Amino acid sequence: METSVVTQSASKTQIYNQAARLLIEEKQSSEQAIQSLISTGVDELEATTAVEDLHGQIIAAKKKHAEKDMLYGALWCVGGTVATLANIGFIFWGAIVFGGIQFFRGVINHTSAK
Template sequence: MENQINQPSEAANNLYQYAADLMINQEKSAFQTKKILIEKGLDEQSSTSIVNNLEQQIIEAKKEAANKDMLYGALWCIGGIIATVADIGYIFWGAILFGGIQFIKGVSNS
């Protein structure tokens, strides 16, 4: 009986995995992914729900990555500036430049 309960969950996971592969790895659009899922036998409402959920998860993942880039970029840049101003005898231009680029990358992606 336990296997019967897990089967719909496994089928749903397989559909999500397949749709995620289409959208992320194969770079299919949401429309194309919905069309492919419908061609595989899934009804329109379910395919729309799966694609919408995946789109939301992709957006959240991109925002999280952008925020992480901004945080680490700012830390590298500020750390390089502080180390340079502390007059250790070196100019930490690599850390400043790397941090600035990473911060700008995060800002542009968010």
């Protein structure tokens, strides 16, 4: 009985690895990845479960990265603006522009993560 559990666990790991490769490296859609897994002999339910689970994890990772871009972009932009307004003799265009670009890139990536 213990051997079947180990084999089943290894099999699920292989399915998840293959699904991750299809979704990330080959940039297949969820439906394409499911069909690719089924065509290799994976059960439809297992294929669907693996792909949907990984797809959710990928979306969460993209949103987390986008949120970091928004945070750091806002910090750069606000910091550059505050330093410029402090009238210390410099205008911090680089920080303001870079921060603004990074912030809006994060906003776009956060809303388009799917």
